[in-house]
Amino acid sequence: MAPHRRAIAAIACLTTAAALAACAPAGSESAEEKKPSGKFVVARTGDLDKLDPHVATAFQTIDTLSMIYEPLVRVDAKGKLIPALATKWEPSDGGRTMTFTLRKGVKWQNGDPFTSADVKASIDRILDEKTGAVARSNIAVIDEVTTPDDQTAVFELSAPNSALLYALVSVNSAMVHEADVEAGTVDKEPNGTGAFAWKSRNQGQQVLLTGNKDYWGGAPKIGELEFRVIPTESSILSGMRAGTFQLGMLSDPSVAKQAGDKGGDFSVVKEAALSYHTLMLNGRRGPLKDVRVRQAIACAIDRQEVVDTAAFGDGRVTGPITSPAFPYDATDGLPCEPGDTAAAKKLLADAGHTDDVKLRTIVQTGEYATAVAEGQNLQAQLKKIGVTLELDQLSTDPFVTAWLEADFDASVALNGGSYDPYLMYGRYFTEGGSLAKAAGLDSKRLHSLLSKGNATTDEATRTSTYRQLQERLLEESPWVWLFRGDNYYLVGKDVKGFEARPDGSLFSLTTTSVG
Numbered sequence: 325m326a327p328h329r330r331a332i333a334a335i336a337c338l339t340t341a342a343a344l345a346a347c348a349p350a351g352s353e354s355a356e357e358k359k360p361s362g363k364f365v366v367a368r369t370g371d372l373d374k375l376d377p378h379v380a381t382a383f384q385t386i387d388t389l390s391m392i393y394e395p396l397v398r399v400d401a402k403g404k405l406i407p408a409l410a411t412k413w414e415p416s417d418g419g420r421t422m423t424f425t426l427r428k429g430v431k432w433q434n435g436d437p438f439t440s441a442d443v444k445a446s447i448d449r450i451l452d453e454k455t456g457a458v459a460r461s462n463i464a465v466i467d468e469v470t471t472p473d474d475q476t477a478v479f480e481l482s483a484p485n486s487a488l489l490y491a492l493v494s495v496n497s498a499m500v501h502e503a504d505v506e507a508g509t510v511d512k513e514p515n516g517t518g519a520f521a522w523k524s525r526n527q528g529q530q531v532l533l534t535g536n537k538d539y540w541g542g543a544p545k546i547g548e549l550e551f552r553v554i555p556t557e558s559s560i561l562s563g564m565r566a567g568t569f570q571l572g573m574l575s576d577p578s579v580a581k582q583a584g585d586k587g588g589d590f591s592v593v594k595e596a597a598l599s600y601h602t603l604m605l606n607g608r609r610g611p612l613k614d615v616r617v618r619q620a621i622a623c624a625i626d627r628q629e630v631v632d633t634a635a636f637g638d639g640r641v642t643g644p645i646t647s648p649a650f651p652y653d654a655t656d657g658l659p660c661e662p663g664d665t666a667a668a669k670k671l672l673a674d675a676g677h678t679d680d681v682k683l684r685t686i687v688q689t690g691e692y693a694t695a696v697a698e699g700q701n702l703q704a705q706l707k708k709i710g711v712t713l714e715l716d717q718l719s720t721d722p723f724v725t726a727w728l729e730a731d732f733d734a735s736v737a738l739n740g741g742s743y744d745p746y747l748m749y750g751r752y753f754t755e756g757g758s759l760a761k762a763a764g765l766d767s768k769r770l771h772s773l774l775s776k777g778n779a780t781t782d783e784a785t786r787t788s789t790y791r792q793l794q795e796r797l798l799e800e801s802p803w804v805w806l807f808r809g810d811n812y813y814l815v816g817k818d819v820k821g822f823e824a825r826p827d828g829s830l831f832s833l834t835t836t837s838v839g
Contacts (some may be wrong), residue, residue: 366570467480686716
């Protein structure tokens, strides 16, 4: 994994001790008077697919709902925990209790006050299996939430948990209004405490948000925030050149290069991402049940060729863990050298597959640009060993549905990364994990390693355990990890304060201005 300026900074702040220590914030943001600007348009190629933050998986859905809903704690651009709806948090009882002090004066966008009852309702909703919440397994260690007063929420834990605070930063763990939970309207019309409020949606075309003038951090400088769906990234580039958009979101390196080559009234901001590209294999179906077949596929693929072909060389080959604090060898654990087709054929023959192996492979269109090119390159590489990827290109909604139901043999996917290894894979490979079905593999050894790493506060043990986890993931090859890419942003010349981040968060839009 290539070092990166943000990665270096993140290492310093990712000790478990820091994560579990009581947080003494430097001070909450004051609600200063601000004059909002007019409309700020963010151009992207995909639309959101859900309105419920607890079940959101598509990046564009998470981007949008993160403007409206807030968690108890956040991470800053360097990965350091900072206050959000909780101003401080205090562990006790050997890490089995975590007491949160809630921010005063916070209102839901319908005008109701935010209280500890909302925290309890939110956590209970996430933990309820009927919700299907993405973060359920990440916070399953919470036995009970008690509310001694309106400004205090106490989490009783079944065991110390090193990743809990980082598990709470996602919009998947955001606070929702108790009244909305009771009314069953969380997935109907967003009602958060964030800097922007829901206004309207024209499905497939645009989402409009308005600046929340009552936001506890002060009203945003952007008066109206529009996420506009543009069919192609080249059209986003054209729109930026025409001055139509203030921010363009790209994932195609070739388009980003065109933007940089020709210049214009905008700048190109490039940020290495924690997210990772992978070929997910469904180990519960057909020939993929045999680990030798999965290993054969993993052995046959030259990762750098995928980077060079699909991302024009703009990416870094990665192993399973992308957190900069755990820089393990990318392929140590595979039973071969990547790209070794002879070794791959032998593994297939040993598994009894000398004929063509056909795999229905879902590929998403619209959310990120390299998916189809990745699928086509993987298809060409695997053809050399007699494995045929039958590519099924799907737009966001049907892709997410098929992905969640594991209705595929293989899936070309871009999965979100995390600063904590447990949060990357606990939801996939632990028993009862929120995304265990999509992961396509049950493994007691992976479950054991993830549980062990998350239960300890000793950094040396965590480092050793997660190294074993990385090696075991490569040995069992439930997926083929390919590369980490970059996120690209086209930023209008009059835009001030926008900050690209490794986690892809657009939170800086809450303080961005124009002109």
